[in-house]
Amino acid sequence: MAAARPFRACSCFFSSNLFVRRCGLHVRYRHREQLLSDYGTALRERGCGSPEVLEAVVREIEAEVQRRKQLIHQSTERKAIIASRYKRKHPEVYVLQDSFLAPEFLEIVSYCTSPDAHLDGLLRYTESFSDKRIYRLPVFTEEFCRAFVEELENFEQSDMPKGRPNSMNNYGVLLNEIGMDENFITPLREKYLRPITALLYPDLGGACLDSHKAFVVKYALHEDLDLSSHYDNAEVTLNVSLGKDFTEGSLYFGDFRQDPSPVPSYIEVEHVGTQGLLHRGGQIHGALPIASGERWNLIVWMRASAIRNRLCPMCNQKPELVEAEGFGDGFTESAEDDVPETVDLCSLW
Numbered sequence: 001m002a003a004a005r006p007f008r009a010c011s012c013f014f015s016s017n018l019f020v021r022r023c024g025l026h027v028r029y030r031h032r033e034q035l036l037s038d039y040g041t042a043l044r045e046r047g048c049g050s051p052e053v054l055e056a057v058v059r060e061i062e063a064e065v066q067r068r069k070q071l072i073h074q075s076t077e078r079k080a081i082i083a084s085r086y087k088r089k090h091p092e093v094y095v096l097q098d099s100f101l102a103p104e105f106l107e108i109v110s111y112c113t114s115p116d117a118h119l120d121g122l123l124r125y126t127e128s129f130s131d132k133r134i135y136r137l138p139v140f141t142e143e144f145c146r147a148f149v150e151e152l153e154n155f156e157q158s159d160m161p162k163g164r165p166n167s168m169n170n171y172g173v174l175l176n177e178i179g180m181d182e183n184f185i186t187p188l189r190e191k192y193l194r195p196i197t198a199l200l201y202p203d204l205g206g207a208c209l210d211s212h213k214a215f216v217v218k219y220a221l222h223e224d225l226d227l228s229s230h231y232d233n234a235e236v237t238l239n240v241s242l243g244k245d246f247t248e249g250s251l252y253f254g255d256f257r258q259d260p261s262p263v264p265s266y267i268e269v270e271h272v273g274t275q276g277l278l279h280r281g282g283q284i285h286g287a288l289p290i291a292s293g294e295r296w297n298l299i300v301w302m303r304a305s306a307i308r309n310r311l312c313p314m315c316n317q318k319p320e321l322v323e324a325e326g327f328g329d330g331f332t333e334s335a336e337d338d339v340p341e342t343v344d345l346c347s348l349w
């Protein structure tokens with residue numbers, strides 16, 4: 001068998017999809033003049049047109065680009081510190097066990113791995129929302145969710161260094177940094193989720209999701225309340241509600257990024273504790289503000305190199321690969337030197 005190819009990122013990470021929080025806008029940034037020429041009107045419309053505010057916006061964007069450039073290095077450092085010093089409260093939650101999973105979820109996986117499994121059969125076990133290919137299904141047990149959130153709170157309250165889940169969420173935990181990728185998220189994706197996504201999203205590489213970025217987001221009254229509209233850097237996303245108690249805070253979904261309609265229709269989907277939502281990463285979505293309590297959700301952005309190597313979902317171009325740590329952003333170098341028997345079936349579509 002050929003050695004696994006290292007994962008890469010696309011260079012657009014340093015220039016595209018930069019989120020300007022104060023005006024709720026994603027921008028591409030090369031330099032100040034380009035920003036003004038591409039987004040001058042949009043910035044003005046959102047109250048960011050005065051010279052002082054513009055100045056602050058440019059400074060924020062440049063700081064975000066710097067943050068992104070230092071990310072790999074800082075994340076590796078944090079991971080090493082956490083591995084050597086963090087004292088886990090529930091060490092057991094780091095190794096996935098069947099007992100963490102809802103019996104109904106195990107039943108779904110068992111159906112999907114049976115020889116005659118088909119989409120219509122699977123849909124009998126899930127709840128579907130409109131025609132947007134959004135599905136809800138049971139995932140974890142309540143007991144597991146409680147222990148997991150307790151572990152995350154323990155980490156949050158510790159003096160360990162913490163990264164932000166992504167440029168839009170300020171609160172939460174990057175699961176690779178606390179050591180949950182290897183024995184929890186990777187087996188969850190490979191052994192349990194992939195048989196399901198293979199049937200739901202074959203066109204998006206659902207059968208060959210070969211990497212992920214996993215994190216937990218947290219919303220609370222004096223922290224983040226909501227999340228602006230966006231699409232994920234993922235082919236398929238799993239979003240599981242872990243608790244705790246909260247009101248409001250539903251998700252809303254609009255069009256698929258590559259298939260916009262003149263008047264997008266939005267649907268709202270509630271989070272149900274212990275249950276997960278599967279959706280296409282490219283489905284435009286956001287989170288409405290919570291009204292009380294705390295909301296913790298596990299988010300797994302799942303990626304298929306066979307799909308994204310052709311087109312980066314963030315810049316819509318052939319990806320320009322740059323070195324990365326771990327799973328990077330899920331791209332791999334081209335497979336031209338592969339011998340035929342190692343060619344992944346997914347890459348033949």
Ligand SMILES: O=C(O)CCC(=O)C(=O)O
Binds near residue numbers: 217227251
């Ligand atoms: O708050 C949520 O449930 C959604 C979070 C989300 O969409 C994301 O982090 O990509």
Ligand SMILES: [Fe+2]
Binds near residue numbers: 230231232285
């Ligand atoms: Fe998202």
